[in-house]
Amino acid sequence: MAIVVFTAVKLPARYLWLLPAVALLMILYRGYGHSRALPAQVLLPLSGRVIGIDPGHGGYDPGAKRGGVQEKDVVLEISLFLREYLQQGGAWVVMTRDRDTDLLEIMAGPKKRLDMQNRLQIVEEAGVELLVSIHTNSINSSRWRGAQVFYQEGHEEGKLLAAAIQDELRRVLKNTDRLAKGGNFFMLRESSMTGALVEVGFLSNPDEARLLTAPEYQKKIAWAIYLGIIKYLTS
């Protein structure tokens, strides 16, 4: 284009430096135009979505404990990695806690119940459309390992979300053949949004407990949950 202008217009010699400058500007402008033309969803799959993360336990309530490892710490670390992925994906993320605390600023009545009600209030007031509660499993045998996702029995959307997350955990972690399972959970039952509860692994299995405290493994779990959320929202 610049060459055509050059030959057709015959600029005075002192203005010739303008030609490469104009050509460069045109190239830059075209590049700029192209990137702006891409639909926002291509770059940010979760743009405009409000997603809640509920790291289980915290503060006075450690959750499961095995050999110095506490559920409340493991699930917080994974939740913080998940928040990072979701935010990078364009989502607005609401957390019921982002540090080691319970939700008992106002102390009255049975602790656990109040803590859960306050978590519920946070996600409801923030207009969360999709909620993921993060926990670890622990049983009396060291035999079992692997992640398991639960949904509230009778909630069809929650079942689809749980299945999508379980699929991705199975694919990314390669340590379980489990399918998403129904059950009865306060946060999922009482909240108005689609939700799933992820038991990321068993603290009662020494090998898995070790893995669950390693940042690289925590990131892997968060990444799988993130992919599951995208899969649910885009299918």
Ligand SMILES: [Zn+2]
């Ligand atoms: Zn728990």
